[in-house]
Amino acid sequence: MTMPDRILAASATLAQPSRFPATATSPAAHAEHDRMANAIRALAMDAVERAKAGHPGLPMGAADIATVLFTRFLKFDPTDSGWPDRDRFVLSAGHGSMLIYALLYLLGYETMTIDEIKRFRQTGSLTPGHPEHGHTPGIETTTGPLGQGLANAVGMAIAERHLAALFGNDVVDHTTYVLASDGDLMEGISQEAIALAGHLKLKKLIVLFDDNGISIDGPLALADSVDQVKRFEAAGWAATRIDGHDPAAIAAALEAAKTSERPSLVACRTTIGFGAPIKAGTEKAHGSPLGAEEIAAARAKLGWSAAAFEIPADILAPWRAAGKRGAPARLAWDMRLAALDPKKRAEFERRMAGELGESLAAAVATVKQKLAEAPKEIATRSASEFALEALVPALPAMIGGSADLTGSNNTRAKTMKTLSATDYAGRFIHYGVREHGMAAAMNGMALHGGIIPYSGTFLVFSDYCRPAIRLAALMGQRVIHVMTHDSIGLGEDGPTHQPVEQLAALRAIPNLKVFRPCDAVETVECWQLALESKNAPSVLALTRQNLPQLRLGFEANNRCTHGAYELVAADGGEAVVSLFASGSEVAIAVAAQKLLAGRGVRARVVSVPCFELLLAAPAAERAAIVGHAGVNVAVEAGIRQGWDAIIGSDGTFVGMNGFGASGPYKELYAHFGITPERVAEAALAGLKES
Numbered sequence: 001m002t003m004p005d006r007i008l009a010a011s012a013t014l015a016q017p018s019r020f021p022a023t024a025t026s027p028a029a030h031a032e033h034d035r036m037a038n039a040i041r042a043l044a045m046d047a048v049e050r051a052k053a054g055h056p057g058l059p060m061g062a063a064d065i066a067t068v069l070f071t072r073f074l075k076f077d078p079t080d081s082g083w084p085d086r087d088r089f090v091l092s093a094g095h096g097s098m099l100i101y102a103l104l105y106l107l108g109y110e111t112m113t114i115d116e117i118k119r120f121r122q123t124g125s126l127t128p129g130h131p132e133h134g135h136t137p138g139i140e141t142t143t144g145p146l147g148q149g150l151a152n153a154v155g156m157a158i159a160e161r162h163l164a165a166l167f168g169n170d171v172v173d174h175t176t177y178v179l180a181s182d183g184d185l186m187e188g189i190s191q192e193a194i195a196l197a198g199h200l201k202l203k204k205l206i207v208l209f210d211d212n213g214i215s216i217d218g219p220l221a222l223a224d225s226v227d228q229v230k231r232f233e234a235a236g237w238a239a240t241r242i243d244g245h246d247p248a249a250i251a252a253a254l255e256a257a258k259t260s261e262r263p264s265l266v267a268c269r270t271t272i273g274f275g276a277p278i279k280a281g282t283e284k285a286h287g288s289p290l291g292a293e294e295i296a297a298a299r300a301k302l303g304w305s306a307a308a309f310e311i312p313a314d315i316l317a318p319w320r321a322a323g324k325r326g327a328p329a330r331l332a333w334d335m336r337l338a339a340l341d342p343k344k345r346a347e348f349e350r351r352m353a354g355e356l357g358e359s360l361a362a363a364v365a366t367v368k369q370k371l372a373e374a375p376k377e378i379a380t381r382s383a384s385e386f387a388l389e390a391l392v393p394a395l396p397a398m399i400g401g402s403a404d405l406t407g408s409n410n411t412r413a414k415t416m417k418t419l420s421a422t423d424y425a426g427r428f429i430h431y432g433v434r435e436h437g438m439a440a441a442m443n444g445m446a447l448h449g450g451i452i453p454y455s456g457t458f459l460v461f462s463d464y465c466r467p468a469i470r471l472a473a474l475m476g477q478r479v480i481h482v483m484t485h486d487s488i489g490l491g492e493d494g495p496t497h498q499p500v501e502q503l504a505a506l507r508a509i510p511n512l513k514v515f516r517p518c519d520a521v522e523t524v525e526c527w528q529l530a531l532e533s534k535n536a537p538s539v540l541a542l543t544r545q546n547l548p549q550l551r552l553g554f555e556a557n558n559r560c561t562h563g564a565y566e567l568v569a570a571d572g573g574e575a576v577v578s579l580f581a582s583g584s585e586v587a588i589a590v591a592a593q594k595l596l597a598g599r600g601v602r603a604r605v606v607s608v609p610c611f612e613l614l615l616a617a618p619a620a621e622r623a624a625i626v627g628h629a630g631v632n633v634a635v636e637a638g639i640r641q642g643w644d645a646i647i648g649s650d651g652t653f654v655g656m657n658g659f660g661a662s663g664p665y666k667e668l669y670a671h672f673g674i675t676p677e678r679v680a681e682a683a684l685a686g687l688k689e690s
């Protein structure tokens with residue numbers, strides 16, 4: 001079918017009388033709504049029962065909300081779950097995963113078969129315990145750690161506003177919906193998220209709060225007495241409270257939210273486990289199978305006579321019709337995209353595909369050329385800023401930011417305007433002192449597509465971002481964290497601000513690349529690798545203190561590609577000592593190598609900007625880089641953990657064994673024994689032993 005034919009066919013579908021209730025006020029419409037919602041409840045009860053594990057309470061309680069949202073509001077097309085202009089739905093309370101799985105099945109997502117529902121929580125199924133993005137089509141983000149989904153949604157809503165400002169409402173005009181639970185709203189990250197969303201006036205963000213007053217321990221009153229409506233209002237949201245089992249009230253609240261100039265909270269009073277005669281309204285419905293007896297009684301109470309996992313045809317039909325509802329909008333969008341100026345359209349498509357375009361390599365080469373012509377003795381945070389001045393104009397998808405440390409993190413390129421409620425086209429976000437919310441919002445932007453988010457804070461505060469960084473790694477999202485002040489080298493701020501274990505802790509996260517460049521040239525090379533890392537997040541650990549430029553002369557090749565390389569070869573024959581270092585300690589290793597040469601000891605220096613790339617390199621490559629010297633010494637102003645994979649358990653480590661201290665940084669290096677002399681001594685001692 002040609003495009004206009006498809007549009008005509010779609011319009012014909014639209015012209016037919018809808019099987020869905022336009023309003024749910026008539027008794028017949030109400031009855032149909034109830035039966036459709038009960039289909040979700042039945043599937044949730046059955047799947048959890050069969051799996052002997054899971055959370056039936058939330059899907060049963062939120063079934064009415066979901067039915068209204070998915071059949072009458074949400075814009076989506078199951079035949080193209082990646083349609084860029086679809087509305088996003090985030091199930092922030094990921095433990096209620098059966099809600100979204102039931103919806104995907106009922107709405108006709110091809111991969112979500114009834115067999116997958118039967119395989120809920122089984123190995124390899126599309127229905128894992130918590131929804132996993134990239135695993136199950138239709139899942140917008142991986143949720144389970146409470147609060148994250150809500151904060152991701154803020155990033156999605158920022159991405160939508162930004163791209164709409166750039167490409168126009170004809171191609172970018174969608175709403176981000178969130179279903180959040182008590183747990184989501186109790187988590188601290190939710191405060192960071194809602195404050196940012198309110199401040200940025202993200203009017204196309206709508207949070208449906210499953211306000212059931214129950215969590216695992218029992219009634220919410222045991223631990224919480226916040227008035228969420230007032231709380232959201234205080235953060236600049238439109239907020240209202242409704243009966244979450246009344247389809248007309250849900251629809252009316254959503255209608256109002258859609259016209260609001262502010263983000264909206266709809267607190268929906270619901271009963272957890274709605275329909276279960278004994279367990280409904282109690283924590284017993286939250287996180288375990290209801291049991292055969294209770295399920296039978298719930299079926300009777302709900303008037304649901306179909307067998308387990310069976311959805312009667314007259315209920316499946318309106319659900320499937322709801323699944324087809326978005327096709328005309330999707331086709332109309334195709335037409336609008338096709339009508340866009342060809343250059344703009346190509347740019348939009350390229351960005352949504354996550355492609356970098358041609359300009360990255362040229363920008364990197366320009367920076368390296370400049371550094372070859374005029375070497376710089378600067379901190380790597382400044383080197384990063386120098387790189388960003390070239391990268392940011394070359395890559396319009398880069399959206400920068402900082403958690404209130406812009407001048408310290410050096411993440412703002414001069415050309416960047418602030419992204420604000422009055423200018424969503426800006427490219428720099430002042431996240432405020434909200435590291436966790438920032439990291440989670442960045443995930444949301446990356447998941448939305450069209451944006452490569454990067455931001456800044458101090459490396460020691462990576463701990464404040466860690467749950468979101470972990471999820472970025474799990475989801476394989478390209479987000480880039482610039483984390484400066486990366487060791488005792490920050491000096492006088494002292495041990496509270498000096499990272500010691502953070503490098504090791506970050507390196508422990510699978511699929512996260514931790515870069516620690518040693519000079520200005522490595523810094524731009526690491527930026528290039530982070531930007532090219534389409535399916536993994538990165539951390540750039542950068543110094544506050546100045547470092548000499550160790551890489552002199554122009555070299556087009558990115559020497560950091562395999563994570564490590566021989567920076568200085570041994571003089572006069574094969575090395576008997578290999579000195580390994582990252583970041584600011586590479587210069588110390590280079591000085592130690594000279595001391596050793598003065599003592600007639602042949603040593604080489606290997607710069608190790610990225611463990612993960614080195615450990616992932618082919619074995620032969622890795623062996624060649626690590627070398628075969630009898631003595632290996634590593635130096636890094638952090639803890640040893642992780643280095644054994646490179647230097648072996650018999651290697652010597654020069655670094656930190658405990659927390660740092662407050663003082664001028666050069667004194668601290670001497671105080672903690674991270675000096676060329678100490679490294680040379682360690683090598684000599686190693687040679688004596690061998």
Ligand SMILES: Cc1ncc(C[n+]2csc(CCOP(=O)(O)OP(=O)(O)O)c2C)c(N)n1
Pocket residue numbers: 055057058093095096144145146147181182183184187210212214215216272286
């Ligand atoms: C960060 C985090 N802490 C703890 C948990 C474990 N957990 C899962 S659900 C839940 C609370 C359940 O209460 P609520 O959010 O109200 O969900 P409901 O009982 O309504 O399903 C907890 C503590 C989690 N998933 N994430």
